[in-house]
Amino acid sequence: MSATVTPPPKKVNRIGLEVLSYKGGKTTLCAGCGHNAISERIVECFYDLGVQPWNVAKFSGIGCSSKSPAYFLGLAHGFNAVHGRMPSVATGAMLANRSILGIGVTGDGDTASIGLGQFMHLLRRNLPFIYIIEDNGVYGLTKGQFSATADLGSKLKTGVLNDLPPFDCCALALRCGATFVARSFSGDKKQLQAILKTAIAHNGLSVIDVISPCTTFNDHEGSTKSYSYVKDHDMLLNEVDFVPYYDDISVDIPEGEVQEVTLHDGSKLRIKKLGREYDPSSKFDALKALDEAGQKGEVLTGVFYVETGKQNFMEMLNMVDEPLATLPQARTIPAKAALDEVIEELR
Amino acid sequence: MSTVEVTPASSRSGEFQQPVVNDFSIQVATINGSGSQTANSVLMRAIFQMGIPVSGKNMFPSNIQGLPTWFTIRASKHGYIGRKKELDFLVAMNPETAREDVMKLDSGAAVVYDEPLKLNALRSDLHFYPVPFDKLVGPVCPEAKLRKLVRNMIYDGVVANLLSIEMEEIHKALFKQFGKKKAKAAELNWGACQAGYDYAAGNLPKVDPYRVARMNATAGKIIVEGNAAAALGCVFAGVTVVTWYPITPSSSLVESMIGYLKRFRIDKETGKATFAVVQAEDELSAIGMVLGAGWAGARSVTSTAGPGVSLMSEFIGLGYYAEIPGVIFDVQRVGPSTGLPTRTAQGDILSTALLSHGDTRHPLLFPKSPEECFSMAIEAFDLAERFQTPIFVMTDLDLGMNNWMADPFEYPTKPIERGKVLSAQDLDRLGGFARYKDVDGDGVGYRTLPGTNHPQGAYFTRGSGHNEKALYTEREDDYVNNMDRLSRKFESMRSHVPQPVVDYNPKAEIGFIAFGTSDYAVEESRDQLRSEYGIETSYFRLRAYPFTQDLLDFIRRHERVYVVEQNRDAQMLGLMRLEFDGPDIAKLRSMKYYGGLPLDARTVTDDVIHQEGK
Numbered sequence: 001m002s003a004t005v006t007p008p009p010k011k012v013n014r015i016g017l018e019v020l021s022y023k024g025g026k027t028t029l030c031a032g033c034g035h036n037a038i039s040e041r042i043v044e045c046f047y048d049l050g051v052q053p054w055n056v057a058k059f060s061g062i063g064c065s066s067k068s069p070a071y072f073l074g075l076a077h078g079f080n081a082v083h084g085r086m087p088s089v090a091t092g093a094m095l096a097n098r099s100i101l102g103i104g105v106t107g108d109g110d111t112a113s114i115g116l117g118q119f120m121h122l123l124r125r126n127l128p129f130i131y132i133i134e135d136n137g138v139y140g141l142t143k144g145q146f147s148a149t150a151d152l153g154s155k156l157k158t159g160v161l162n163d164l165p166p167f168d169c170c171a172l173a174l175r176c177g178a179t180f181v182a183r184s185f186s187g188d189k190k191q192l193q194a195i196l197k198t199a200i201a202h203n204g205l206s207v208i209d210v211i212s213p214c215t216t217f218n219d220h221e222g223s224t225k226s227y228s229y230v231k232d233h234d235m236l237l238n239e240v241d242f243v244p245y246y247d248d249i250s251v252d253i254p255e256g257e258v259q260e261v262t263l264h265d266g267s268k269l270r271i272k273k274l275g276r277e278y279d280p281s282s283k284f285d286a287l288k289a290l291d292e293a294g295q296k297g298e299v300l301t302g303v304f305y306v307e308t309g310k311q312n313f314m315e316m317l318n319m320v321d322e323p324l325a326t327l328p329q330a331r332t333i334p335a336k337a338a339l340d341e342v343i344e345e346l347r
Numbered sequence: 348m349s350t351v352e353v354t355p356a357s358s359r360s361g362e363f364q365q366p367v368v369n370d371f372s373i374q375v376a377t378i379n380g381s382g383s384q385t386a387n388s389v390l391m392r393a394i395f396q397m398g399i400p401v402s403g404k405n406m407f408p409s410n411i412q413g414l415p416t417w418f419t420i421r422a423s424k425h426g427y428i429g430r431k432k433e434l435d436f437l438v439a440m441n442p443e444t445a446r447e448d449v450m451k452l453d454s455g456a457a458v459v460y461d462e463p464l465k466l467n468a469l470r471s472d473l474h475f476y477p478v479p480f481d482k483l484v485g486p487v488c489p490e491a492k493l494r495k496l497v498r499n500m501i502y503d504g505v506v507a508n509l510l511s512i513e514m515e516e517i518h519k520a521l522f523k524q525f526g527k528k529k530a531k532a533a534e535l536n537w538g539a540c541q542a543g544y545d546y547a548a549g550n551l552p553k554v555d556p557y558r559v560a561r562m563n564a565t566a567g568k569i570i571v572e573g574n575a576a577a578a579l580g581c582v583f584a585g586v587t588v589v590t591w592y593p594i595t596p597s598s599s600l601v602e603s604m605i606g607y608l609k610r611f612r613i614d615k616e617t618g619k620a621t622f623a624v625v626q627a628e629d630e631l632s633a634i635g636m637v638l639g640a641g642w643a644g645a646r647s648v649t650s651t652a653g654p655g656v657s658l659m660s661e662f663i664g665l666g667y668y669a670e671i672p673g674v675i676f677d678v679q680r681v682g683p684s685t686g687l688p689t690r691t692a693q694g695d696i697l698s699t700a701l702l703s704h705g706d707t708r709h710p711l712l713f714p715k716s717p718e719e720c721f722s723m724a725i726e727a728f729d730l731a732e733r734f735q736t737p738i739f740v741m742t743d744l745d746l747g748m749n750n751w752m753a754d755p756f757e758y759p760t761k762p763i764e765r766g767k768v769l770s771a772q773d774l775d776r777l778g779g780f781a782r783y784k785d786v787d788g789d790g791v792g793y794r795t796l797p798g799t800n801h802p803q804g805a806y807f808t809r810g811s812g813h814n815e816k817a818l819y820t821e822r823e824d825d826y827v828n829n830m831d832r833l834s835r836k837f838e839s840m841r842s843h844v845p846q847p848v849v850d851y852n853p854k855a856e857i858g859f860i861a862f863g864t865s866d867y868a869v870e871e872s873r874d875q876l877r878s879e880y881g882i883e884t885s886y887f888r889l890r891a892y893p894f895t896q897d898l899l900d901f902i903r904r905h906e907r908v909y910v911v912e913q914n915r916d917a918q919m920l921g922l923m924r925l926e927f928d929g930p931d932i933a934k935l936r937s938m939k940y941y942g943g944l945p946l947d948a949r950t951v952t953d954d955v956i957h958q959e960g961k
Contacts, residue, residue, distance in 0.1 A: 021802070054804055057643070057797040070807060070819070077797035079642060080809035081635070082661050088632040092639025092647065093797065095588050095623040100643070100798045118635070121628040320619040324587035325644030325796060329763055331621050332585030332646070334611035336758045339583060342607070343755040346569035 014050035014246070022047045024074040028067065034186030034212030035065055035134045039072045041189065042103070045196040046073060049244055056101045057093055061086040061115060064141050065107030065134035065212075084115025087122035087131075091313075094127055097323035098314045101200070103130040109139045112148040112167045119169075123176035123205065125313045130199040130206045131178075133169050134186075136214040137225040144217030155222030169209045170304055171290050174283050179204035179307040181286065182240075183300065185230055186212040191301065194269075197242040198303070203264035204312050211299060230299050237289055237302030238280070239272040261306050271303055280306050364556040369399050369424035371435035371557045373506065376448045378441050380412030382496035385524055385536070386503050387418040388750065392520035393512050394422050395570055395752060398562040402428035403750045404945055409595065409688045415444045422559055425874075428752060429867025430945040436510070436557055438502050439466060440480075449473070457555035459505055474555040476547070478505055483546055487538040500536040504543025509551065511558040514544060569717075569753050573746035576717035577676055578604035579756065580724025581648050582611060585763055588640035588647040589624040590633040592655060595688045596744035597678035600650040630655035634662040634675070638737075641672040642808060644768065644796040646728050650676040653695045654685070656702065656739075663737055664703030665810040667833070670783070670792070672731035672766070674724070676740045678747040681943045690943030691744035693863055697918035699739050700892055706830060708837050710844055711739045711892040713862040717753040719845075719890075720746065725759050726845055732766035734791055734840055743913070745864045745945040767793045771801040782806040782817040783829060790836030837893060844891035849901060855883040857955070858905035860898070860935075862889040862919065864945060865911045871948035872955070880956060892922060902931050909955055911938040913946055 012018055022043045027036050046053065056076040060066035062083035069078045081089040086104050094102050111119045111133050122131065137150040146154075149169065150162045173181045180202045184192040192210065199206035211230050213219050219226045224233075245266030259280065261269040271280055279285050286304040293300035320327070373390070377383035384405070391403040402421045408414035421431045433453055439445040439460040446469060449458060454472040462477040480498050488497040500521075507517050517540055525533035578600050581589070589608070591601040605624055612621045627633040633649045640647035651659070656677050666673055679695050681687035700711055710730060714723045723740055731738045767787075769780055774795070780803075783792045792815075795804045806817040814825040861869045866888055876882040887901045902908050910920040917937040924932055938954050940946050 054800065054802055055798055075802050075805050077795075077805045078807040078809075079639070080807070080811065081639075082665055082810060085631060085635045085662065088627065088635025089639035089642070091625070091632075092588060092590070092636035092641070092645075093643040094639075095625070095636070096640040096643035096645035096647070097796070097798050117628060118632055121632065314623075317623050317625075318618075318620050319623055320614055320617060320621055323644075323798065324621065324623060325640075327587065327621055329585060331614070332587060332612070333583060333759070333763070338611045339579070339756065339758050342579060343569055346571050347567075 013047050015052060017047070017050075017053070019043065019047045021053055021075055022073055024069070024071040027071045029064055030216050032215040033064070034136065034210070034214070035068050036071070037186040038132065038134055038192070038210055038212060039068050041192045041196055042072045045193055045200060049197060049200055051101060051200060055099070056103060059086045059090040059093070059102065059104040061106050061110035063107040063110050063139065064214075065105055066110060068105050068134070084110050084113070085118055086110070087115070087118040090129055091122065091125065091127055094129060095314070095319070096325040098319065099323050102128070103132070105132045105134060107147070108133060108135045108137060108149040108169070109147040112169055116148070116167070120172060120176050123173055123178050123207070126177055126179055126204050126310055127313045128203055128205070131208070133207070133209045134212040135169065135209050135225070136212050136218055137223070138214050138218040140214050140217055151224040154224040155220070157217060157220055168290060168294065170207065171287060173207035174286050174305055177205070178207040178305075179310050180206040181305040182207075182303045183209045183211070185234055185299070185301055186210055187227065187231065188234070188301065191236070191240060194240040194242040195303065197244070197267075198240070198263065198269045198306075201242075201244070201263040201265050201267040202306075204307070204310055211301075224297075233297060233299045235293055235298040235300050236274055237300050237304065238274055238278065240303050241270040241272070243268040243270065261308065263308060269303065269306060280304070366558055367435070367556045368558055368560050369422050369562060372419055372421040372431040372433065373436040373438065374434045374448070375418045375420075375438040375502070376441045376444050377416055377418070377499060378443075379407055379410060379414050379416040381499060383416065383418065383440070383499045386499040387420065389517060389520045389524055390503050390506060390512070391420045391750060392523070392570060393507070393516040394420065394559060395565050395568075396516040396519060397513060397559060398565050399424065399559055400426045400428060400564050401752060402430075404430055404745065405749055406944065407689050415441050424562060424564070426564065427867065427871045427948070429871055430947040432947040432949040436506075436555070438506060439464065440499065440502065457509070457557060459502060459509070476505070476509065476551045478502070478543070478546060483542050484539065487542045488535060493535070497535060497539045500539035501543035504540040504545070505547045505551070507540070508544045508547035509553060509555070511560065513561075514540070565752060567755065569755055570750050571717045571753055572599065572748060572750055573714070573717050573720045573742055574600035574678065574748060575603040576720035576753070576756065577650075577724050577740065577742065577747070578607055580721035581674075581728075582607045583721075583759055584646060584725040584728040586646045586648050586728070587622050588636065588645040589622065590627050590636040590647070590649045592627050592630045592633050592651065594630075594652045594655050596680055596748045597650040597652050597655075597676060600676055600678060600747065630658040631662065634659040634673070637673040637675070638662060638666050638671045641731070642797070646732070647672075648674040648676070648728075650678065652678050652680050652688075653682045656695055656699055660703050663709065664705060664707055666737040667703065667707045667709065668705070669808050669810055670735040670794075671737070671808075672735050673737045674727045674731050674740065675737060676742060679741060679743040681941075687943045689744070691864070691913065691945055692941060692943065693741070693743060693865070693913040694915075694918070694941070695741065696912070696914065697916070697921050699741065700922055708893070709737060709739055710734070710840055711741050712845055713741050713890055714746065715863050715866040715888070716746070717751050718756060721756040723845060729764035730840070730843060733764045733843065734836060735766060735794060736836070741863065743864055767791055769793050769795050769799075769804075771799055771804065774799070774801045774803050779803045781815045783813060783832070784815040785832050785835065789839040790832050790834075791839065841893045841895050844893065844895075846895060847890055847897055848888040849897060850886040851901070851904070852883050852885040855885040856906040857882065857959075858885040858887060858901060858908040859911060860887045860889055860901070860908055860919075861911040865913060868946040868948045868951050869911055872951035875948055875952040876955065879952070880961065882959070889919070894923070894926065898923075899927060899931060902927070902934055905934065907936055908934050909936050909938045909958070911946075911951060913940050915939060915941045
């Protein structure tokens with residue numbers, strides 16, 4: 001009687017997983033919060049690239065941003081650490097198991113205020129790790145105080161003006177040793193996707209500062225981190241495109257306009273110049289561009305810096321390839337002869 | 348030149364005094380940075396090599412060069428290796444402190460001193476041996492800039508002659524100290540030793556009673572610092588992630604560990620390290636890395652002192668509540684604040700046991716010796732993984748930085764305890780798990796490690812409220828259930844932590860409770876109380892917190908129990924107060940010392956006698 005109904009084939013990625021396998025719990029952040037858009041991009045990018053979700057570990061500190069690892073990659077281990085100290089926890093975990101892909105989500109208070117010390121030391125070590133700053137210039141969870149990335153003269157809802165200069169997390173990252181540095185806007189889907197995918201493929205520390213407006217406490221007239229301000233002042237340094245290593249579609253690109261950077265796994269980052277001369281392997285160019293944009297009140301976004309050849313932290317430490325955490329006892333406990341040797345010396 | 352002998356009362360005593368053999372203490376007063384450490388170690392080791400039980404205590408300033416430092420060597424035929432309060436033999440090399448050093452001596456003590464200091468004018472009841480160090484050093488050390496360092500070796504020769512320390516043993520100890528690579532320096536120093544010996548032989552008639560004589564009580568033993576022993580323990584426990592921030596007196600623990608790791612933990616085939624050592628930017632980061640690594644399944648450790656533990660406070664609360672293994676060595680020094688950073692104490696007991704905000708309790712282990720630094724390092728890692736919580740090993744500066752005579756460490760034969768960790772196969776079989784569910788009734792849940800190759804392996808770790816399934820919750824019942832389970836877990840630990848060593852004396856009304864390095868003073872004090880006052884005592888050496896049931900039994904079996912500790916506020920007694928009831932607590936008396944020096948027996952004995960009203 002009834003016709004056989006064939007369910008439509010499920011849409012899966014290259015490792016056979018549906019996008020559902022990349023989602024997390026339901027967000028408890030405010031409607032319209034930029035952080036939710038970032039979580040969505042993370043889900044898409046990990047799905048698109050076919051990363052095994054349970055080979056990922058998520059880290060965060062404390063604050064609204066730091067809640068978000070619960071809202072993506074639900075099949076990955078997560079660690080919501082203490083305020084401003086996520087870098088050390090992530091470093092320990094990555095040292096214990098270097099085969100994991102680590103991603104951290106933090107905020108501007110977590111990174112640039114209480115966590116500035118740990119952030120800067122993380123930069124020095126070039127840990128292979130994705131460090132995302134969901135940057136809205138205010139403390140949301142404590143109801144709207146300025147953070148250390150709030151711009152000079154930016155106004156709080158209460159009318160209070162910020163009279164201290166901001167830290168530019170990208171400039172700090174450039175100065176202190178990160179090997180992939182980019183800024184994006186939670187509202188720029190295409191740019192953020194390309195940057196996130198590059199970070200996933202990059203072997204080293206990626207710092208991505210994403211301007212992510214706080215709709216509740218910092219989205220008003222006079223704020224320099226509101227949706228409208230960022231939309232009006234967003235200045236693209238370049239246009240970026242990511243081509244994964246397993247994708248050999250060749251695109252015709254006019255000579256001279258696009259720079260191609262080959263990443264650790266063979267994937268390619270294509271950077272299209274927009275107007276100005278700019279070399280993404282030059283820290284000097286990057287710092288200059290950031291400085292100029294800052295003076296003009298522009299929000300400069302795009303890829304600022306990529307360095308592919310630098311040793312990562314595990315390589316510097318000359319660690320074995322296997323995870324330290326699960327090395328068999330035979331490899332971690334020296335033989336009795338070793339103890340005898342030491343004892344003999346102490347006699 | 349003859350010895351200045353100025354005591355009328357004992358003017359003839361030199362020749363007629365009964366010799367005091369293998370039972371005295373030498374104090375060497377020098378200026379730090381002058382190479383005296385080598386001279387003192389050689390002296391100590393030479394006595395050790397003659398088979399005589401010996402201990403060395405370095406009392407040094409928080410400074411690199413130019414401030415006074417004292418080194419005390421005690422030889423004891425009875426095997427007492429705690430500090431001896433009375434000094435018998437002084438080597439006064441530091442002009443700044445010489446006067447005070449001499450004035451502090453008991454009558455009858457001997458003093459070797461730098462001749463120009465004219466110390467003999469200060470007292471008439473001591474035996475003085477003036478030595479012209481500057482005159483002697485010239486011929487043995489042509490290079491003027493080395494003289495400051497070589498000068499100190501001269502007193503080794505002088506002391507060897509006066510105390511009958513065999514020069515062959517000095518030679519052996521000296522060359523061991525310098526090692527094969529520095530044979531030339533050793534020769535230079537040996538020349539200085541000989542010059543000192545010869546000078547004493549020709550010019551200083553022996554007038555004091557102190558001397559050594561060969562024994563056979565150190566055969567098979569080693570000399571080692573507690574920090575090096577702890578470091579070895581970590582290496583033989585299979586440590587994989589080590590983090591630290593330099594702080595006195597714990598730095599040498601990780602520094603020794605780095606040496607041993609590089610020697611024994613580089614894969615032969617690949618030349619790569621089976622460990623990671625990170626010098627962190629501060630102690631907050633050091634403990635953060637330990638917890639991150641422990642969470643991901645590594646055996647992770649950090650080493651610090653009181654100020655570092657204070658900084659770790661918030662993270663330790665996370666470790667307790669999120670249930671993450673990790674090992675922390677607290678090599679205690681005198682606080683509060685910077686305090687006396689190069690003096691010893693047991694002053695972090697209460698604050699560490701309850702470290703962090705909210706309700707927290709942490710297991711503490713109390714090694715007393717290098718042997719226990721080694722064995723408890725191994726036990727600490729097993730406990731951390733078995734109970735998924737930070738474990739503190741509470742040593743102190745005296746144990747960590749001084750040289751101790753010890754028995755060789757026992758190679759661990761037990762397989763290491765990795766705790767309740769579910770594999771992908773386990774998850775297949777179980778079809779999932781609840782991270783904080785008390786499946787076995789011991790309060791300890793099952794965990795998985797990140798990277799477990801299974802779609803049901805993950806859970807979310809957080810310091811905020813969580814239920815059995817590790818999901819966020821603010822519910823009253825979830826919170827209470829979880830905290831109660833953590834209490835049960837703490838209870839379960841009582842039978843797994845290092846058990847006490849109890850010497851129950853049926854004739855004793857008085858009991859001692861002590862822990863860590865107070866042990867040496869307490870054991871010696873018990874002998875003093877028996878031989879000098881006829882007082883019998885029992886002794887309970889506490890080796891861990893949480894306490895075991897035996898502790899309460901011990902208190903109940905005695906009329907009065909002295910809790911001996913090296914802090915002002917009777918911190919261990921305070922911990923007992925949190926657990927025990929009035930009648931038991933009423934039996935406890937406190938014997939406290941907090942002057943920063945290693946506790947000595949006489950101080951314990953005098954205090955107990957005073958409190959006993961005798």
